[in-house]
Amino acid sequence: MLPGLLLGATAIAGPAITALMTLALCHDAAIVPVLIAIALVVPASLALGLLWANDIGRLNAIVREAVDGSGTDRTEGASVPWLGPIQAIALDIERLARATAARSALVERLRRADAAIVERLPDPLIVLGADHAVLRANTSARAVYGAEMPALLRHPGLRGAIDRAFADAADQATDLVLPVPVPREVHATVLFLDPPLADGGQAIVVLSDRTRERAVERMRADFVANASHELRTPLASLIGFIDTLRGPAAEDRPAQERFLGIMAEQAARMNLLIDDLLSLSRIELTEHQPPSDRVELAALLPRIAAGFEPRLAARRITLVVEIATGLPQIAGDADQLAQVMQNLLDNALKYGRDGGTIRLLAARAPAGGRWPARPGVLVGVADQGAGIAKQHLPRLTERFYRVDAGRSRAIGGTGLGLAIVKHIVNRHRGQLLIESEEGVGTTVSFWLPER
Ligand SMILES: Nc1ncnc2c1ncn2[C@@H]1O[C@H](COP(=O)(O)OP(=O)(O)O)[C@@H](O)[C@H]1O
Ligand SMILES: [Mg+2]
Incomplete structure (x- = not known):
C-alpha cells in the first residue's frame, strides 16, 4: 500500500x-x-x-x-x-x-451429461482420447468385454478403423470376427467427434454383436436352399418319368402303370413337404402369441392315438396309452397339439421296432426336477427303436436335420416334423426334451403350463 x-x-x-x-x-x-x-x-x-x-x-x-x-x-x-x-x-x-x-458450471454439467449418456446406452461403447488411448468404457462394454478390452483394441481390423477415423477425421465401420473365448461376429463403428466431448473424448467405438443375426441369416439362406433341394428331387423324377412316358414307354402299358405309381408317390411327397412348410410358417407367425383356448388332453390324446391303429397293426406294434386321472385342462391350440401328437407318434412308428411297444403317457408334471416348478402337464411318447446317437440330439429340431436323410425320405419323412413340434411347444410356452439310448429306444416329452 x-x-x-x-x-x-x-x-x-x-x-x-x-x-x-x-x-x-x-x-x-x-x-x-x-x-x-x-x-x-x-x-x-x-x-x-x-x-x-x-x-x-x-x-x-x-x-x-x-x-x-x-x-x-x-x-x-x-x-x-x-x-x-x-x-x-x-x-x-x-x-x-x-x-x-x-460457464464453467455449465461445462461441468455438460461433461457429466455426456458421461451419463455414454454410460447408460445399451450398446458397448469405448471412448478414446486424442492420443487414441481409452478414456473410459461404459457399463455394457465393461460387462461384455471386461478384461479382453485391450486385446479387442489391438485387433488389426479395429486398430485400422480407429487410425483411419483419426487420420481422416471421419467415421469408420468394420466387421470383426473374435475367435475367443467364444466365436463372435461384431460390427464396430468408430465415430470421430468434432468438437470432442467435454472430457476430451475424441472418438467413440460402438460395438454391436451380430453373431445371432448372422446365424439367423445363414439359417434362412440354408432353409431356402434345403427346401428348394427337397422339392427339386421329386420334381426332377416327375419330369424324367413324363419324358419316358411320352417317348420310350409310350406303348408299354405295364411300364406306364409302374411309372404312374412312382409319379403319384413323388407328387404325394411334394404335397407333404409343402404342407409341412406351410404349417411351419403359420406356426411361426403366431409363435409370439400364446393360445388362449382350453384343451382337454384326456380327450384329445386317445382320439389321435386311435387314428394310428391301422399302421400300428401293420407293424404289429402295441400302443399303450396311460393318461393319469384328473388331468387338468390346459390353455392350448387343439389343432396344433394334435399335430404335435401326430408327428411324435409318426416318428415312434417309423423309427420304432416291429412287434415292439410304444407308450403314450400323460400326467401332471412332478414338482421340481428337470421341469419348471409351476403347475404343468407332461406328455411323453416312448418307443423301442434303434435310438439316436448322442451327437445328433441337440440338432434334431433344426429344419431338415435328419440322422439318416435317405432312410427318412424313403419312409416319407420331410425332416420338418420335430421342427414343427418345437415351434408349437414354444408357442405354448412349454418345454421339449428328447432322450434316447442307442439300442433301447427314444422318448420325446413335452411340458405345458396348466394356464
Ligand atoms: N423316435 C425316433 N427314433 C429314432 N430317430 C428319430 C425319432 N424321432 C426322430 N428321429 C430322427 O430325427 C430326425 C428328424 O425327425 P423329424 O423332424 O420328425 O423328421 P422326419 O421324421 O420327417 O425325418 C429323423 O429323420 C430321425 O433321424
Ligand atoms: Mg417325423
Whole structure:
C-alpha cells in the first residue's frame, strides 16, 4: 500500500513541484508564494495518492477473488464519484468473474451429461482420447468385454478403423470376427467427434454383436436352399418319368402303370413337404402369441392315438396309452397339439421296432426336477427303436436335420416334423426334451403350463 501511495503522490506532485522550483530558481517568481504553493501541493497529492492506492488495492483484491472464483457481491453505492472509471472496471471484472463461473458450471454439467449418456446406452461403447488411448468404457462394454478390452483394441481390423477415423477425421465401420473365448461376429463403428466431448473424448467405438443375426441369416439362406433341394428331387423324377412316358414307354402299358405309381408317390411327397412348410410358417407367425383356448388332453390324446391303429397293426406294434386321472385342462391350440401328437407318434412308428411297444403317457408334471416348478402337464411318447446317437440330439429340431436323410425320405419323412413340434411347444410356452439310448429306444416329452 505504502509504495503505491508514494508512487501515486510523486506522480501527481512531482511535475508541479519541479515547475515551481524552476520558477523560483530562475527568479521568475518570489520564493514565499512558491513555498506556499509547494506546501499546498504536497498534502493534496498525498491525499489523491491515498485514494488511488486505496482503489487500486480494492481492484487488486477483486481481481484476485475473481481469479480464484470466490467473488462476492458488491454494490455500486460504494463508488467514489471522481474515481468512477476504476470502480467501473472493478464491477466489469466482477461481472466477468460471475459469467466465467456460470460457464464453467455449465461445462461441468455438460461433461457429466455426456458421461451419463455414454454410460447408460445399451450398446458397448469405448471412448478414446486424442492420443487414441481409452478414456473410459461404459457399463455394457465393461460387462461384455471386461478384461479382453485391450486385446479387442489391438485387433488389426479395429486398430485400422480407429487410425483411419483419426487420420481422416471421419467415421469408420468394420466387421470383426473374435475367435475367443467364444466365436463372435461384431460390427464396430468408430465415430470421430468434432468438437470432442467435454472430457476430451475424441472418438467413440460402438460395438454391436451380430453373431445371432448372422446365424439367423445363414439359417434362412440354408432353409431356402434345403427346401428348394427337397422339392427339386421329386420334381426332377416327375419330369424324367413324363419324358419316358411320352417317348420310350409310350406303348408299354405295364411300364406306364409302374411309372404312374412312382409319379403319384413323388407328387404325394411334394404335397407333404409343402404342407409341412406351410404349417411351419403359420406356426411361426403366431409363435409370439400364446393360445388362449382350453384343451382337454384326456380327450384329445386317445382320439389321435386311435387314428394310428391301422399302421400300428401293420407293424404289429402295441400302443399303450396311460393318461393319469384328473388331468387338468390346459390353455392350448387343439389343432396344433394334435399335430404335435401326430408327428411324435409318426416318428415312434417309423423309427420304432416291429412287434415292439410304444407308450403314450400323460400326467401332471412332478414338482421340481428337470421341469419348471409351476403347475404343468407332461406328455411323453416312448418307443423301442434303434435310438439316436448322442451327437445328433441337440440338432434334431433344426429344419431338415435328419440322422439318416435317405432312410427318412424313403419312409416319407420331410425332416420338418420335430421342427414343427418345437415351434408349437414354444408357442405354448412349454418345454421339449428328447432322450434316447442307442439300442433301447427314444422318448420325446413335452411340458405345458396348466394356464
Ligand atoms: N423316435 C425316433 N427314433 C429314432 N430317430 C428319430 C425319432 N424321432 C426322430 N428321429 C430322427 O430325427 C430326425 C428328424 O425327425 P423329424 O423332424 O420328425 O423328421 P422326419 O421324421 O420327417 O425325418 C429323423 O429323420 C430321425 O433321424
Ligand atoms: Mg417325423
